[in-house]
Amino acid sequence: MRKEKIFTRDFWLIASVNLLVMTTYYSLMVTTAKFTTDQFHTSTSIAGLVIGITVIGILIARFSSGYLTQHFTTKKLLMTGTILLVPAMILYHFTTSLAILMAVRLLHGLAIGLISTVTNTAVVLLFPVERRGEGISYFSLSTVLGTAVGPFLGLKLMQTVGFSTLFNVEIGFAIAALVIATLINAEKIRFKKVQHNEPLTLAHFIxxxxxxxxxxxxxxxxxxxxxxxxxxxxxxxxxxxxxxxxxxxxxxxxxxxxxxxxxxxxxxxxxxxxxxxxxxxxxxxxxxxxxxxxxxxxxxxxxxxxxxxxxxxxxxxxxxxxxxxxxxxxxxxxxxxxxxxxxxxxxxxxxxxxxxxxxxxxxxxxxxxxxxxxxxxxxxxxxxxxxxxx
CATH class of the missing domain: 1.20.1250.20 (MFS general substrate transporter like domains)
Structure with a gap:
């Protein structure tokens, strides 16, 4: 019997968005501490706090996304996340104070958390049930590439051309992710909505x-x-x-x-x-x-x-x-x-x-x-x- 396909057009589009987004995340994860200490002359612990702010944003988005996907289409949530990512990358150029940098990192985390939860959920809908393990393994390679390419690229750009060029590259990645997200077929990744009159409980999120x-x-x-x-x-x-x-x-x-x-x-x-x-x-x-x-x-x-x-x-x-x-x-x-x-x-x-x-x-x-x-x-x-x- 012929197996149903894993590598569809929408698979490649979602994987590309995930790769670009994960690359921005991990490239800035390894360079933000250096940027913080150089720009604002902070201690290492404060630089670590700036990095951790992004995780708070990610967790807020993760916790909310389970509920949001039942009330908004997956495509709309993905577009919202990628739209948020573009100004987040642009604002790195305007971090003139530590408070502004932390706010930008929080916005970055919100975008990353929303996009990655939606992509990792939506792509499963494309796979036949009997091949989900295989499909998720292939898709997760986009995250693996991001964890390798991101730090390598971030450190190289920081060491050779500086933070300004690094931020410009991140803006390019964010815009590319937004453009690719618009091409994804909304019907292929659509969830059935629940009744909106249900009382809000923890089960809506976890x-x-x-x-x-x-x-x-x-x-x-x-x-x-x-x-x-x-x-x-x-x-x-x-x-x-x-x-x-x-x-x-x-x-x-x-x-x-x-x-x-x-x-x-x-x-x-x-x-x-x-x-x-x-x-x-x-x-x-x-x-x-x-x-x-x-x-x-x-x-x-x-x-x-x-x-x-x-x-x-x-x-x-x-x-x-x-x-x-x-x-x-x-x-x-x-x-x-x-x-x-x-x-x-x-x-x-x-x-x-x-x-x-x-x-x-x-x-x-x-x-x-x-x-x-x-x-x-x-x-x-x-x-x-x-x-x-x-």
Whole structure:
């Protein structure tokens, strides 16, 4: 029997929007701290707060999007997000005070949160049910590329041509995302609306069935949060700063190679056969970061984390999509990403409280142990349940 297609016109359009938006997000994530300290002569902690403001905006948008998709068309929400993104990028040129910069970062976060929740929800509607795991794995590669291209491009532009040119490039990406969003077929990504006279409850925003895997995502994500926040400092201590700049490229390369296969495996044999190995590989990669003393060791660890965490992220999202009916898909996606964003947003702060006492090496080892415990816990729960659970 002929399989229904995954790679449709609207798939490529939505993936392109997601790639452009994620590139703006991650390129400015790695450069905003430097911009803040250079422009306003602030401390590192204040620069970290400026970065974190974006996460607050993202969380507000995530929490609201589940409700909004039931009352407004998905296309309108996507257009709203991309329209907000353009002035957010332009306003970086006019950040003459710390307060203005924080307001711009908040607006940027609102746009990112709305767009990414809508794209990750809408694209699932394009996939046949029996191929959703595979489809989500392919789509999530656009995010992986953003996490690799964004930091690399942002740092290169900052170091070679300066912040003004960097902001102009971001404006170009935002305009391109807006133009591409207008081409998406609204009917292909439309949800059935609920009755507007229903009383407003928490269920309009959060999907309880997504909570177990979302909580697992929060704990597992702490390891990657430590990588994002502290790798440059740790690599500097080891005299491996040059290799650290290529860490995320190695991570993305591993995820790009493996995600299509893990998506098919998830659809074919179920979650346990994919979740447990990806968590174990991730734990080994984090332990490798903790114990490495060479550049190649750091890059091999990056490759393992790409195979492990890079695949677990998309697999976990696929599990959420499979566990809920289509009418609850937006709330489930929002719930999943709320906890993922919380992990990446407050994770560095929580881990930063521990780091002075244990050091970076032991901090990464601690996150490896946490991920290993998650793998064992997931295996026990799924093994002793009558049916595979999330």
């Amino acid at each position: 999907e309880i069935k997504a909570m177990p895997i979302a909580l697992l995502m929060f704990v597992v994500g702490l390891g990657y949060a430590a990588i994002q926040a502290y790798l440059s400092f740790y690599a500097g201590q080891l005299d491996l700063a040059t290799y650290a700049s290529y860490f995320f490229l190695a991570y993305a390369f591993a995820a790009l190679l493996s995600r299509p296969f893990t998506g098919r495996l998830l659809d074919a044999v179920g979650a346990k056969a994919v979740v447990v190995p990806t968590l174990l590989i991730n734990a080994v990669g984090l332990a490798g970061v903790a114990w490495t003393h060479s550049g190649w060791g750091l890059l091999v660890s990056a490759f393992l984390i790409g195979l492990g965490f890079g695949n677990f992220q998309s697999v976990a999202q696929s599990i959420v999509a499979k566990k809920v009916p289509v009418k609850r898909l937006s709330q489930a996606t929002a719930t999943f990403f709320i906890f993922f964003d919380l992990s990446l947003g407050i994770g560095p702060f929580l881990l930063g409280l521990i780091e002075p006492a244990v050091g970076y090496s032991n901090l990464y080892l601690l996150t490896a142990i946490m991920v290993l415990a998650c793998a064992i816990g997931y295996w026990l729960v799924s093994h002793f349940s009558k049916q595979e659970t999330n």
